[in-house]
Amino acid sequence: MAYTTDLIKNITISGHGGTGKTSLFERLLFAGGAIPKPETIESGKTVGDSTPEEIERKISIHAALAHIERQGRKINIFDTPGSSDFIGDVILTFRASEFAVLTIDGRAGVQIETVKLWRNLEGRKKPRGVFVTKMDEERADFDKALADIKEKFKVDPVPLSLPMGVGAAFTGVIDVLHEKAWFIDAGGGLEKEGAIPDAYKEAAAAAREQLVEAAAEGNDTLMEHYLDKGALEPDEIRKGLIEALADHKIVPAFAGAVLKNSGLIPFLDFLAEVAPTPNTAKDIVLDAEGKQQDVPIDTEKPLAGLVIKTTYDQFSGKLSWVKIITGKLTAESDIFNVSENKKERIGKLYTCVGKKLEEVKEFFTGDVGIISKSPSLRTNDTISAVDGALKFLPLRLPQPVHSVAVNAAAKKDDDKLGEFLVRAAEEDRTFQYQFNAETKETVISGMGELQVNIILDRIKQNQKIEVETRVPRTAYRETITKKANAEYTHKKQTGGHGQYGKVLLEIAPLKRGENYQFVNAIFGGAIPKNYIPGVEKGVLEGMAAGTMAGYPVVDVEVKVVDGKYHPVDSSELAFKLAGRNAFREAMRQAGPTLLEPINNLTVFVEEKYLGDVMSDLSGKRGKILGQDSLGGGIEEIRAQVPQAELLRYSIDLRSITSGTGSFSVEFDHYAPIAGRIAEDVIKAAEAFKVKEEEE
Numbered sequence: 052m053a054y055t056t057d058l059i060k061n062i063t064i065s066g067h068g069g070t071g072k073t074s075l076f077e078r079l080l081f082a083g084g085a086i087p088k089p090e091t092i093e094s095g096k097t098v099g100d101s102t103p104e105e106i107e108r109k110i111s112i113h114a115a116l117a118h119i120e121r122q123g124r125k126i127n128i129f130d131t132p133g134s135s136d137f138i139g140d141v142i143l144t145f146r147a148s149e150f151a152v153l154t155i156d157g158r159a160g161v162q163i164e165t166v167k168l169w170r171n172l173e174g175r176k177k178p179r180g181v182f183v184t185k186m187d188e189e190r191a192d193f194d195k196a197l198a199d200i201k202e203k204f205k206v207d208p209v210p211l212s213l214p215m216g217v218g219a220a221f222t223g224v225i226d227v228l229h230e231k232a233w234f235i236d237a238g239g240g241l242e243k244e245g246a247i248p249d250a251y252k253e254a255a256a257a258a259r260e261q262l263v264e265a266a267a268e269g270n271d272t273l274m275e276h277y278l279d280k281g282a283l284e285p286d287e288i289r290k291g292l293i294e295a296l297a298d299h300k301i302v303p304a305f306a307g308a309v310l311k312n313s314g315l316i317p318f319l320d321f322l323a324e325v326a327p328t329p330n331t332a333k334d335i336v337l338d339a340e341g342k343q344q345d346v347p348i349d350t351e352k353p354l355a356g357l358v359i360k361t362t363y364d365q366f367s368g369k370l371s372w373v374k375i376i377t378g379k380l381t382a383e384s385d386i387f388n389v390s391e392n393k394k395e396r397i398g399k400l401y402t403c404v405g406k407k408l409e410e411v412k413e414f415f416t417g418d419v420g421i422i423s424k425s426p427s428l429r430t431n432d433t434i435s436a437v438d439g440a441l442k443f444l445p446l447r448l449p450q451p452v453h454s455v456a457v458n459a460a461a462k463k464d465d466d467k468l469g470e471f472l473v474r475a476a477e478e479d480r481t482f483q484y485q486f487n488a489e490t491k492e493t494v495i496s497g498m499g500e501l502q503v504n505i506i507l508d509r510i511k512q513n514q515k516i517e518v519e520t521r522v523p524r525t526a527y528r529e530t531i532t533k534k535a536n537a538e539y540t541h542k543k544q545t546g547g548h549g550q551y552g553k554v555l556l557e558i559a560p561l562k563r564g565e566n567y568q569f570v571n572a573i574f575g576g577a578i579p580k581n582y583i584p585g586v587e588k589g590v591l592e593g594m595a596a597g598t599m600a601g602y603p604v605v606d607v608e609v610k611v612v613d614g615k616y617h618p619v620d621s622s623e624l625a626f627k628l629a630g631r632n633a634f635r636e637a638m639r640q641a642g643p644t645l646l647e648p649i650n651n652l653t654v655f656v657e658e659k660y661l662g663d664v665m666s667d668l669s670g671k672r673g674k675i676l677g678q679d680s681l682g683g684g685i686e687e688i689r690a691q692v693p694q695a696e697l698l699r700y701s702i703d704l705r706s707i708t709s710g711t712g713s714f715s716v717e718f719d720h721y722a723p724i725a726g727r728i729a730e731d732v733i734k735a736a737e738a739f740k741v742k743e744e745e746e
């Protein structure tokens with residue numbers, strides 16, 4: 052059945068690793084009637100964690116989508132991974148939903164990923180709430196968790212549910228909006244409705260007061276009513292909450308112990324009654340000049356949508372998840388893939404509960420639909436009913452930070468490995484692969500060691516490809532430090548035609564980053580014009596090959612100042628060879644030196660690890676540029692560090708910070724290296740060359 056825009060809700064469950072997202076997702080599907088029986092992480096059969104790698108590791112790795120119906124609304128829910136290695140799948144769900152709930156472990160309170168996810172949602176101006184989980188654990192503390200949120204995010208969360216007891220004495224939750232209690236079912240079924248027990252009446256009344264006040268903040272008329280009457284009607288409260296939430300004035304808070312099916316109903320009713328519909332949402336397109344432009348959700352306009360995710364399912368084949376931003380998506384219809392400039396007939400459409408697909412004929416604006424087996428659709432493509440439509444802004448994903456060089460152990464597996472890498476990169480856009488012609492390696496990169504290792508396991512276990520892995524080689528450069536000149540005569544007399552070309556070059560250092568300049572300073576035709584391109588080709592070959600350790604030469608001005616030619620024996624080839632050798636000779640005399648890539652590094656750590664992280668960075672030849680408190684006890688450190696020192700940084704940082712730290716990294720510039728470090732690079736390059744020649 053298709054739901055109209057005002058009946059659709061798109062919700063993301065996000066949060067720090069292991070806080071209970073997948074368990075909450077499972078129980079919401081159970082409470083919403085989408086599955087007959089809830090499973091647990093331990094049973095390995097949950098809807099959210101359905102791939103072998105998730106079941107084996109007992110963590111979420113991919114976003115999962117399912118929907119339930121509640122009060123006539125279709126609620127699409129995304130379960131997302133908590134580990135920062137899989138942030139790519141979190142970002143796509145944030146883009147596609149109008150509300151996010153952050154799960155917070157009742158024992159731990161706000162954790163580092165909570166802070167980062169909060170900042171991400173803040174940047175998107177996305178309405179959000181919190182769900183304090185595991186209230187059945189002895190040390191869980193709802194009030195403390197809310198105080199933690201208040202302190203770290205400077206907002207006052209508004210409880211919509213309150214826990215009754217904690218640990219073994221936890222009996223259920225109070226639904227503040229509907230003023231009733233929900234008790235744990237001893238038989239393991241859904242929670243049961245009842246009156247608020249006397250012991251909680253006072254707390255419930257205080258929470259109700261706070262809720263009504265928050266609702267009154269929704270708009271001025273409500274505030275006047277509230278100030279006049281000292282109360283609001285239930286419908287007014289709902290209306291006020293809807294508006295206050297959309298305007299970021301409130302952060303609703305929930306409590307529960309989902310393994311006991313507790314805290315689900317008040318949350319589901321809130322999603323159905325209060326959480327934003329896509330009606331007021333917007334997305335962003337890029338106009339012809341690449342400028343960003345808001346596109347309001349619009350049911351009247353022709354179809355436009357964004358492919359947010361691509362999966363390859365063993366049984367269903369290729370599936371493309373599409374967020375519909377304007378118009379309607381209809382099965383068996385023609386669409387344009389704007390990004391690929393292609394018209395395409397799409398086949399069947401589906402909605403899903405995890406891996407289970409249900410066929411649907413059409414999807415309305417705001418919904419998330421699944422197109423199956425479309426050959427051309429890829430993540431980030433814009434689809435449209437009309438040709439030449441504007442393209443939606445692609446998902447903005449962070450750059451990978453951890454890389455490994457791989458090759459198939461057997462040459463015959465090369466193609467199979469290549470095909471697998473294409474798919475893996477399509478399924479998760481934060482995973483990338485690249486053949487680096489300079490270092491002659493295929494390098495795979497991801498958001499951390501965990502993501503890269505999972506891909507390697509899939510290569511070995513599912514694809515049955517034996518692979519070899521190494522730390523990737525660093526792309527060093529060579530340059531010069533002073534002016535020099537050299538001449539070279541290429542001369543050969545073999546049989547009939549000889550070869551002749553003489554070149555005198557002058558080379559000089561350029562500023563860092565200026566790369567290369569070629570100047571023809573010949574006067575009076577010592578080398579005829581038509582041979583100059585040959586000289587330049589030779590110089591470029593010499594630069595590409597380097598002289599110290601075989602790395603490309605950069606930041607050099609090359610001037611051809613003189614030369615000599617022979618009317619019969621000169622040729623472009625002869626001048627190319629002369630140019631290359633003259634360049635090599637000049638380079639040797641010009642104080643050659645090695646350059647190494649320096650990266651900009653941003654590290655996010657909890658305060659307590661700050662000192663250790665700093666001293667590790669100085670041991671890595673890093674230069675600290677600055678440090679900022681982000682609030683929530685999280686520090687941001689900015690530094691410049693040689694790339695060669697960062698090849699295993701995700702592993703180092705994990706061990707320094709017990710897995711809580713994270714970082715981003717990007718190339719900034721090249722800087723000279725000397726002494727021992729340079730000697731080691733040259734030695735390693737020689738060893739690599741010998742190995743290559745042997746192969």
Ligand SMILES: Nc1nc2c(ncn2[C@@H]2O[C@H](COP(=O)(O)OP(=O)(O)OP(=O)(O)O)[C@@H](O)[C@H]2O)c(=O)[nH]1
Pocket residue numbers: 066067068069070071072073074075091092093109110111112131132133134154184185186187188307308309310311
């Ligand atoms: N006692 C208790 N344990 C819970 C509750 N919810 C989840 N757990 C347990 O907490 C662990 C983590 O639960 P998950 O649902 O996998 O947490 P997650 O946030 O999805 O984890 P990632 O996806 O890996 O980030 C599992 O062992 C769950 O059984 C709860 O309400 N009470």
Ligand SMILES: [Mg+2]
Pocket residue numbers: 072073074099100110111130131132133
């Ligand atoms: Mg999970």
